[in-house]
Each structure stands twice: as structure tokens, then as C-alpha cells.
Amino acid sequence: MKKVGSSSSKPVGDRSPEHEKKDNQICDGFTVRAMMKNTVVRGPPLAGAFKERPAKPTAFRKFYERGDFPIALEHDTKGNKIAWKVQVEDLDYLYILPLFFDGLCERTFPYEFFARQGIHDMLEHGGNKVVPVIPFLITPIKNALSLRNRQVICITLKVLQHLVGTVGEALVPYYRQILPVLNIFKNMNVNSGDGIDYSQQKRENIGDLIQETLEAFERCGGETAFRKIKQMIPTYQSCIIN
Template identity: 40%
Template sequence: MSAPSSYRPPTEQDRQLVDGVWRERKHGIEPPKQETDMTKAMLAQGRMSPQKVGVDLKMQKAMLLKQMALLDDRCAATHKILGKKTRDRRASKLLAQAHAHLPRSSLSKQGQRVIEKPVALPKRPPVRRTTPSITPNPDVLIHKLKRTAKTVNAQKIQNRTRPHKGPCSGVFRKQKVEETVFPTRYERGELPCAIEHGACHNTLSWACPLLQLDYEHYLPIFLDGIRCTDARYKFVARQGFDEMIEEAKGFPDCVLPVVPALIKPIRLALATHDPDIVVAGLNALQKVVLSNYGVGEAMVPFYRQLLQPMNLFYTKRQNIGDQIFYGQRKGTDLGTAVLETLELLEKTGGPNAFVNIKSYVPVYESCMQ
């Protein structure tokens, strides 16, 4: 619909007039007849477009809806606050009524809660002991609520006069012995072997055949090196000794002359009280005895130096109940290694071996009977 030729744009006064009319209609108030007639006159004269009037009315309607939603939210929040204040007021009144029967205490500060006085327990007469005791004692009065000072002092005196537990002897503690010179000899290149590193395990590479070596010189050196704790020197010493003893089987002339020189390294290894070194020394002694015929009998005069540490560790075993101790399978159990060594010395030492072993290890029983 096209606007009439006499159309002019509405002024600000016209818009305010229309807004007032529709605001009053929204709240249920009928506008005055004069304003209604004026609006109709403006539309009839073409001073206001019907389309413009419709757009303005829609905008006013949307604004009114938003304002009404905001007012509803504010009213809900106000009712919530008022309800909370009312509940708090009622709760304080109920609490005051509940504590009204309690006596007021002299509280210096206001707002503190009333604390009830502790109720005194009734006094009970002492109860005499009726159960018989082992030794005749006078009647003792047992107070259930508190103990007398006399009983407390007697207990303190008894605790002070109790004997203190003495210090441990440390018989199984690791001992300090003279250091071995095996690492120094290996670093100087005095040994005819070297470590050959492999993918799975390491081996020893010898400079010459083992039977061509001087056993009286090299065998005590390798046996003295079993006390090393460094992994490299420990492997060289123990592996070198095992290979030399294994190669000397069937050649008693290589081992029998060296027996007196092997006693001191074995005795020092047993004197360390280190389980790993002690087991290594016992294994070395077993291999020496089994290397050739007659070596066990040659060891009998030296039982005095070797069997005293064995007597100490004869009963040294792991007690873990019904669990499995894999040290027996691996050969690292100290008591088992001592027992096996003593039985081997008795079997290879001849007729006088058991008598000498029994004199130094009294709890040992013969395995030959």
C-alpha cells in the first residue's frame, strides 16, 4: 500500500504519544478518548504510516516482555531472601526455648553457647581383690577411677631397676681382613689372562696353555683374589682358579706341592664372615680336594686353621617357614655349604679325617657309617 501524497514523517512527539497509548493498554488502562481521537486523526491525515505504527508497537511489546521477565526474577530472589530470614528467626526462637530450662553460666562474651556443668560421678567404695595370687600378698585396694601415687611410684622404680639388654656380640658380623693384591697384579699385567667379552657371557683368554703355567706361583694368586668385591676382579679370580683346577685333574704333581700355599687364602676368605666370600672359599676348597687323589689326605694337618670358622657357620641356615628358599638350589646357603664341605673332607681325608673334624666341630656326625 503506497503512502498518500500528503504523507510526512512522524515527529518525536507523535512517537511518544503512541508509546504512551500502548503502554497503558498493556497494563489494562484504557487511554483517554482525546488521545484515541488524536491518533485516529493523525492516521487519517497521513501524518503517520500504519506500517510504522505496527513496527513500533512490536518493538515496544518485546521490550515490555523483557522488563516483565526481569521483574519476575527479582521478585523470586526477594521472596527467597525473606523466606531464609524467616526460617533463621524461627530457628533462633526454638533454640532459645530449648535452652530456657538450663542455668545461665557467667559468660563474659555474648553470643556463646551455654555449657552444661559436668555431672559428678557417684563415689563408690573400694573393691577388695578376691582372686588368689601365686605369692601371698596383702589385700590391695583397686580404684577404678584413678590410681594412687604410691602404685605409680612403685612402677617407676621397677622400670628403672630393670636390667638393660646387653650389646650383641656380633659374631656373624662382617670382619675386616687384610686386602688382597690381586687387583694390582691384574692392572700391572702380571697375570697371563684377560677378559674376553661376549654377547651372552664373558670368558677368559689365556696367553698360553694352562698346563704350561707355574701352578705354585699363579694358583695361590688366583685363590687370593676370590675376596675381591669388584665384579671384574671377582670374575677373573674365580673363573681363572676354576679353569686351572679343572685343567690340573689327573696331574697331582701340579696341585700337591701347592697345598700349603692354598691354606692362607682359604682361611682369610672364611674369616671375612661375608656369606658370598665364605661360600666361594668353601667351593674352592671342595674343588681342590676333588682335583686329584691324595689331596684330601694332604689337607688333614691343616684342619685346625680351616675348621674353626666352619664350626661357627655349621648351623647358619635360613628359616623362612613353609616358603621356598632357592639358595639351596643355587648353592648359596651357608649352612648347607659347610655341611657338604665337611662330608667331602671326611670322605677324602682317610681314616683320621673324622677324628680331626669331630675335635673342631663337635656337633658333626659321620657320613660314612
């Protein structure tokens, strides 16, 4: 039996958990408000390490559309290839090779085909003319990798394997600038959807391609290569058996 004057209502100021939850305010961490009552600390934003970046217009496309490159598209029974209007060995590598590397960021035909196939053709026939151009290739390589686009990364890794096989130890001083993005994607074993095949068996698994590229860097980079790779990618294990 209830006492006279008693009430089932809650005392003034008493609030239910639901009401208290509604009054909670969201704030950033490490602030004065974060230490106050009825506040919920907002979590840190996503780092976005794997987020794809937008591509900027490339100098390669500009020069191609102006007709500055001595190239044309040729079709045969094996597919598309570049018809060079001059001997590849006679090209001005210091001028033209960095422009083709700049085209690694392209993803639309025919720009992406000409840029990537052109690089492989010039590396194959360049010989000693490639080494002096290396300092001018690093920025385009970094730009392509920094897009975080799976297809662009896949193609760039194949180009890097061809490049280090051509110039060897001359590429080692630039490992520090090339390897950070490879460290991010090293354990990503997904198909990139790469639609380009340079007369080789398709290799579309980014994680496997990165491992192949690091092993090529170690084999072709001389005595200091493994140490340079290990500094940037601590989980890498040597592929050379002593």
C-alpha cells in the same frame, strides 16, 4: 576424719618407684659398683660371630691391574670365561695360585670372576703341581672365610670342595685352621645371594654347602679325616656307612 596436723604428703626421703628408677646407674658387671644399690648391670656385648667384616685390598687386584696375569675375558654363548694366554699346565703354581686364592675376598667384577674361575681352571689342570702349594693357600682361605660375607663363604666352600677333591689327604693337616668358621655357620640355612655359577646347578644355601664340604673332607681325607672334623665340629655325623 583426718587428725589435726596430719598431712597426705609422703615423709621426707620417701621416693616413688619411678623416681628411684631414674636414679639407677648403669655399670659393668663384676665391678664394685655392680654390688651397690640403685645400679643396673650392663649386659655383655654381642659376640658378633655372624657380623660381616670389612674386606682389605687384595694382592690379586694389584697384580691384575698391573697386567701381571696372562688372562683375558672371553665371551661365548654360555657366558663369560677366562682366555688363558698360556697353557694352564705351564703356569708357575707356587707363585700364581696363592694370588688367585687371595682374590676370593673380592666381590666386584671382573676381579671376583677372574679369581674364582681361575682357581677352578688351575685346580682342574694342575694335577700334582697343586699339593706343594697347599701351605700357601691356607691363609687366603682363612681370610676369605673370616669376612663372614655370605656370598664369599658360598664361593669359598665350592673352591674347598674342588681343592680337597684334587689333593685329597694332603689337606687334612689344615682342617683345624679351616673349620672354625664353618662350625659357626653350619646351621644357617639361608640363601647367600651368590651370583656366580661355574656351569653347575646353583647352590646358595650356606648350611647345605657346609654339609657338602664336610662330607667331601671326610670322603677325600682318608682314615683320620672324620676324627679331625669331629674335633672342630662336634655335631658332625659321618657320611660313610661302615
